[in-house]
Amino acid sequence: MSRCPHCQQDGISFFKKVLIGPNTIINCTKCQQKLTISKLANWAAIPFLLGIAGSFFTHELILKTLMMSSGLIISGLIKGFAVPLVKIGETPGTDRGS
Numbered sequence: 001m002s003r004c005p006h007c008q009q010d011g012i013s014f015f016k017k018v019l020i021g022p023n024t025i026i027n028c029t030k031c032q033q034k035l036t037i038s039k040l041a042n043w044a045a046i047p048f049l050l051g052i053a054g055s056f057f058t059h060e061l062i063l064k065t066l067m068m069s070s071g072l073i074i075s076g077l078i079k080g081f082a083v084p085l086v087k088i089g090e091t092p093g094t095d096r097g098s
């Protein structure tokens with residue numbers, strides 16, 4: 001479970017966090033506040049893209065499958081564990097000066 005940036009409770013499942021994109025708005029299951037995943041999630045796709053690119057250099061179907069699936073798994077793990085959830089309209093790492 002991932003912590004909601006509003007209520008600080010575990011309100012979002014790991015798999016839901018992995019499946020949403022930066023433009024997807026979801027509600028916390030605990031406080032019902034709207035949130036999304038950081039735009040850093042776009043960078044988490046790099047291992048998958050590298051797996052696709054690497055698969056062009058082999059003719060073996062098993063190696064192509066292995067490269068793409070391992071890239072997809074690594075991308076999902078990065079997105080699930082390293083990319084933060086954010087409040088709608090908030091950019092991580094910026095101070096609003098309040």
